[in-house]
Structure formats: structure tokens, C-alpha cells
Amino acid sequence: MNYLQLFKHIQRKRSFLCIGLDTDLAKIPPHLLGYQDPVFEFNKRIIDATHDLCVAYKPNVAFYESRGFEGWLSLEKTVNHIPKDVFKLADAKRGDIGNTTRMYARGFFDQLNVDAITLSPYMGSDSVLPYFQYKERWVVLLALTSNEGAADFQFLKTENGQLFEEVLLQSKDWGTVDNTMFVVGATKAELMKRVRSIVPNHFLLVPGVGAQGGSLAEVAENGLNDKCGLLVNSSRGIIYASQGEDFAEAARAEALIMQQQMEVILDEAGL
């Protein structure tokens, strides 16, 4: 999926919602535990109940890896179940030397067949460039994360501003707006303007709305561009809306609230 296709899905669905599939065996409704693959059964029902309200799903790979090869099977089945018109983003936060990066690219793009993978920038350009050999696939680079520890290094002063700004400045030219996004934590929405001054046209993946406390209105006010340019993620707030047999309907209800807020934002922006 390319930049314009993604924007078209946003326009059509009146939504820039990304749903995080951080599916924890310990948190899914008990009545699913009798199935052969409860995590997949859970994800399947969440996807079936919400795919018309969101433009992306983002499974965090940690939740699958924590169950070894069985978890990888659940992840593969989940990704295969996501409809073609929804962007598939593996939240993996990888980053390794070129030789190894090609292996990750193969694993996530050829094998798992997702549209995008999140990466840590610490190892620099050659840990990112090999991914760009895949057409219509994306890297999503960590710039400004939404956790407390982000302050440890991402806010360090460097010659060109703080470290997260240096990451944006350098890495924006490694690829294009058609294959690169950045993670920008919503809990730091006051910093969104500084991010947009460096990368006005890129898509930003914004975690931290919902359970982590970020405000959708504030994110949109500072982050929206003329192709929307935002994927706002919510994970726990949607997928764990209910622990009962109505979990999928409850997830849909939460997703619908966000979609309706996003529709107002898109309407007001004339998008």
C-alpha cells in the first residue's frame, strides 16, 4: 500500500485509527481459552468487528514472541486474516546491521507479509536502508516515544536540537514519504509542532492515545497535514473494552467512538 492509497482509505473510511493487537493470553475472555488457538480466535473476532472503522492494525510482536513458535503461528494467522484494504504494521522495533536487516526484511515482508515494520534508529542508516528494496513496504522509525524513559536519551541536546530531532533530520532523507513513517508519542503532543517543522509531509504513527493518556484533539491540531498524515493507535482501550462474551461488540463500540471523533476532525480539515 502506498502513501496515496493509504490516504484514500482514510478518506473513504473517515478514520485514521490504527488498532493495536497487543493480545495477551492472560487478558482475553475466558470463554475463548478452549479453542486450539485462543489468541487468533480473539484477534479474528476483533478484526471482523472493527475493520470498517480503522485503516491499520498493529500487532506488537512481543505479545506473540512471548509464546515462542506457537505465538508466531498466531501472528501469521492474524495477519492473513486482516482484509486487503487495511494497513498491516508489525510493531517489532527491530534494528540491526545490513546483513541481518535483510533477514528481518525477509521475515516481515516476505514471510509475514506486513506492509510496515517499526524500527529503532540507534544503529543508523545501514540498519534501515535494506528495507527500502521492497516496493510499497514501509519502515516506521522511532523518533519520540510515549514512555517515561523516552526522556533518558531522546531529549538529549545535540548540535541540531534534541536527539529525536536529529533522528528526524537525518533519517527523513534515507527514504521518501512513500516508505517512511515516524513514531511520535501522543503524550508529547506539545512537541508535535517541532516534529512537523522537520517532517511536514510524512505519516506519523501516534501511540499513547487512550491508556497512555494522550489527547486526540491535541494530536490532530498539531499533527494533521493535507494527506491526514496521522495514524493514531489505540490498543488496550479498544481490544480489552470488555472481558465478557461481548468483547468484540464492546471493541467495536470503542473503535466507533474514535472513528466518529476522527470523522469530525477530517471534516473540519476539509479532507
Added chain:
Amino acid sequence: MNYLQLFKHIQRKRSFLCIGLDTDLAKIPPHLLGYQDPVFEFNKRIIDATHDLCVAYKPNVAFYESRGFEGWLSLEKTVNHIPKDVFKLADAKRGDIGNTTRMYARGFFDQLNVDAITLSPYMGSDSVLPYFQYKERWVVLLALTSNEGAADFQFLKTENGQLFEEVLLQSKDWGTVDNTMFVVGATKAELMKRVRSIVPNHFLLVPGVGAQGGSLAEVAENGLNDKCGLLVNSSRGIIYASQGEDFAEAARAEALIMQQQMEVILDEAGL
């Protein structure tokens, strides 16, 4: 395995060699391809042929993930085959928020049962601290990597020196010498002194000797401490020493060369 146990294995084996199991289906000897799990068959023979010459094995997880759940099965079988007296290090370069980090810890420490995992420091302390709840397990933080792209961010000037020094300064107090190591690329051995001035007592995992061009003598001269404090990794130079049916013997011969060089270094240091 704790700090002193690791040192004792180094003293007993006269080696601080770590062998990287970066096992690529496209590079293993053709006669193994008929087996049900060629990657595991390859690793098993490499381990059987070299475990008395090294103190650690380091499978790079990318090479297994590139094959999806089947790759994870190969990885699990490989880790299970490593003898108890050899340190098991998953080269995964993970890093995520606390909630998710606990999932990675479960995946690598409970499920895969390795002694250590490599992590990227970009997301800060709360992406590392949850791992310390596991006794006698280690995190190995990227500080100074051996690739060209390392220069992009790791050498940026900050208030307390370059970024890699800031990473060492802050993170050395997150844990102890008993649960934290640092990755320091051998191709930058001239910087090893600066690393040692900040973390004199920690173990350092040193990649880049061999295929990436680092010098063992230079690494030892600047990096050795009174508990050795070094795990020097070689991957391709050992495991792909031969593409023939003699690949395991050839790997042993290469490992033996390194072990013998290390024995001289340990002898000269009185360790």
C-alpha cells in the same frame, strides 16, 4: 549464570569466545538440506564441534524469524541443545515500553530460556528495567556498534561526551555488573579506552572480530579487565569456514585458532 560463574568458565576453558549462530538456510552445506530441520542440524553439529572452545553462543534472532514459526522452532531446539556451561545469548536488539518489555522478557527468559538478550537503549530505562526482575539473566545494551551507520547517531556530541558515552553513563546504574553487559564494536577498538573509563568492570560483548575486520589483540589490549570482562564474538568466520561435509571440523579449526589466541592473552594477563 552470574558474573563469577561466567569468569570461571572463561578461566577453565581458556577462552572468551562467543560463537554467533547466524544460520542462513542459503549458506549451509547442501547435504543438510534433506533433513526435516536443516538449520537445527547445522547448529547441532557446530555446537557439538565447538562447545569446549567457547563460553557463549549468540544466535541472531533475525536469521530464525526470517523463516516465521518454523524458524522459531529451529531456534528453540538450538538453544535447548547448548550445554549448560555455555552462556546463551539471544541477539534480538529489542526495546519497547514496560508493558511490552515484560512480554519480551517472558518470551526470551521463560520460553526460550536464554541467559541474555541484546537491547537497543533508545527508549530508555523503562524499556530495560523489567528484565532485571529475572535472577541470573542479563541484558546486553547496544552502546557502540560495529557498523558504518553507528556514526549517524552514536557519535553525536551531547553534554557528557558522545551519545554512546551518555548511554553508558546513564545505563550502567540501571542494573549491576551481574545483569548488564554492553555491545562495543571491535572495529572501534581505539574507543575501547573511553568505554572502559566509564564501565571498567562490566562485561563487554564485542562483535566485529573476523568478517567485520576487528583485531583481537587490540580489543584485548584496551578492553580486558581483572575478570576478563570480554566476550568476543565471531559468526561467519567460524560457522561458514567450509561449505562441504567437513563444515563442523572446519568450524572447530577456526574456533581453535581463536581460543589459542585467547589463551595467550589470558595467560599474559595472569587470568
